[in-house]
Amino acid sequence: MKLSDNKATLSFSNGKAAVELPVYEGTMGPDVIDIRKLYGQTGMFTYDPGFLSTASCQSAITYIDGDKGELLYRGYPIEQLATNCDYLETCYLLLYGELPNATQKAEFDERVTRHTMVNEQMQFFLRGFRRDAHPMAILTGLVGGLSAFYHDSTDINNPEHREIAAIRLIAKMPTLVAMAYKYGIGAPYMYPQNNLSYAGNFLRMMFGNPCEEYKVNPVLERAMDRIFILHADHEQNASTSTVRLCGSSGTNPFAAIAAGVACLWGPAHGGANEACLNMLEDIQRNGGVAKVGEFMEKVKDKSSGVKLMGFGHRVYKNYDPRAKLMQETCNEVLAELGLEKDPLFALAKQLEKIALEDDYFVQRKLYPNVDFYSGIVQRAIGIPVNLFTGIFALARTVGWIAQLNEMISDPEYKIGRPRQLFTGHAPRQVQPIGQR
Numbered sequence: 001m002k003l004s005d006n007k008a009t010l011s012f013s014n015g016k017a018a019v020e021l022p023v024y025e026g027t028m029g030p031d032v033i034d035i036r037k038l039y040g041q042t043g044m045f046t047y048d049p050g051f052l053s054t055a056s057c058q059s060a061i062t063y064i065d066g067d068k069g070e071l072l073y074r075g076y077p078i079e080q081l082a083t084n085c086d087y088l089e090t091c092y093l094l095l096y097g098e099l100p101n102a103t104q105k106a107e108f109d110e111r112v113t114r115h116t117m118v119n120e121q122m123q124f125f126l127r128g129f130r131r132d133a134h135p136m137a138i139l140t141g142l143v144g145g146l147s148a149f150y151h152d153s154t155d156i157n158n159p160e161h162r163e164i165a166a167i168r169l170i171a172k173m174p175t176l177v178a179m180a181y182k183y184g185i186g187a188p189y190m191y192p193q194n195n196l197s198y199a200g201n202f203l204r205m206m207f208g209n210p211c212e213e214y215k216v217n218p219v220l221e222r223a224m225d226r227i228f229i230l231h232a233d234h235e236q237n238a239s240t241s242t243v244r245l246c247g248s249s250g251t252n253p254f255a256a257i258a259a260g261v262a263c264l265w266g267p268a269h270g271g272a273n274e275a276c277l278n279m280l281e282d283i284q285r286n287g288g289v290a291k292v293g294e295f296m297e298k299v300k301d302k303s304s305g306v307k308l309m310g311f312g313h314r315v316y317k318n319y320d321p322r323a324k325l326m327q328e329t330c331n332e333v334l335a336e337l338g339l340e341k342d343p344l345f346a347l348a349k350q351l352e353k354i355a356l357e358d359d360y361f362v363q364r365k366l367y368p369n370v371d372f373y374s375g376i377v378q379r380a381i382g383i384p385v386n387l388f389t390g391i392f393a394l395a396r397t398v399g400w401i402a403q404l405n406e407m408i409s410d411p412e413y414k415i416g417r418p419r420q421l422f423t424g425h426a427p428r429q430v431q432p433i434g435q436r
């Protein structure tokens, strides 16, 4: 953090003395006003529900320029990572700050591959769930449950424990997600297979069965890998902030990541791709492309309560760079599977075309986000809709872990403890029950 020559002055209309506040500069993006001493100096808090103007930490991991539609992991544009690197290289980059060389990559891949199995006892834990349980309910439980199985990596203040917990979480998430899926359909679990890539192994654990050999389709493998890369981190979003806040109490990494999984489950966060696919299916049922114009009129009519799901973003006020990459993957996957004429894809492209030319969307800077196409890709691969958020959790685990480890290693880190503006009753007396 670099102290700026610039300073902020806060003055008050009630005659209270003005205070001078230091300003810090980042490498890119807005400067921050340091208000840490504000309460001590003025007896006042700041008010910012939803953190619209509050930087909750300093971070060197991910940078988003929402106006430009730019996403960088450790300084590298997402487009370059998605085309030149695989997911495990991206994990290495997010965790350690640099892309691996060939030897480092081979070692890292080997380490992750050697940790993909879960304790055999986990399947009995899983058996306690109803078969129709939502996969996110199962995953929240299983990820939290890992802390009961891996006692040698639960001390968040020990760098070696943090390192081994990171590897274990990245390695075991695909196994747990696939187990949650297989359990739901009553199929046998598939053990991981070490000669396959991270994405290939996941596809086999999802769609293979013990009776026959599973051949990984390289186009689908690449598509899965790209979905993982695009979802690997996204700076201080709701689930990442949850992981940081949860971990700030010193709880173990598995518990902190389980909190992230729980937060991600919400429809305003990880559940949006599911909502987008449901929307496309609804339009399709009601007449498809021919009814797109009618649907868009409803979207623009505020009283209808209808939104174009997969459009708009809190941070991106331009094309989400991940949406472009996902559209490309969508083309590849549908061509590979002979689904070029997939009506939902045609519908999505038509909706996008209209929206990009329509004043309502242009004026509000509403562009497609990553979820607009990711649901179509996942559906084509064969992933059930209720598992979409689980796939997102799998991919985001590395981001959560990298951010958690960054926070714990930061000498300025403190337990997260927001303040409040109290609007309830002033002190009052309890009356005997008969007089209330």
Ligand SMILES: CC(C)(COP(=O)(O)OP(=O)(O)OC[C@H]1O[C@@H](n2cnc3c(N)ncnc32)[C@H](O)[C@@H]1OP(=O)(O)O)[C@@H](O)C(=O)NCCC(=O)NCCS
Pocket: 268, 272, 299, 306, 307, 308, 309, 310, 311, 312, 313, 314, 315, 364, 366, 369, 370, 371
């Ligand atoms: C993501 C989202 C919650 C961002 O919300 P936000 O930053 O609070 O932005 P706002 O809700 O203030 O949007 C600004 C304006 O655009 C409108 N708008 C935003 N997203 C819209 C959408 N998908 N369809 C129609 N109108 C939309 C809002 O109604 C608002 O209009 P107004 O200024 O006339 O009141 C919002 O765009 C949304 O709900 N999108 C659909 C769900 C989705 O795809 N989520 C995935 C996020 S990765």
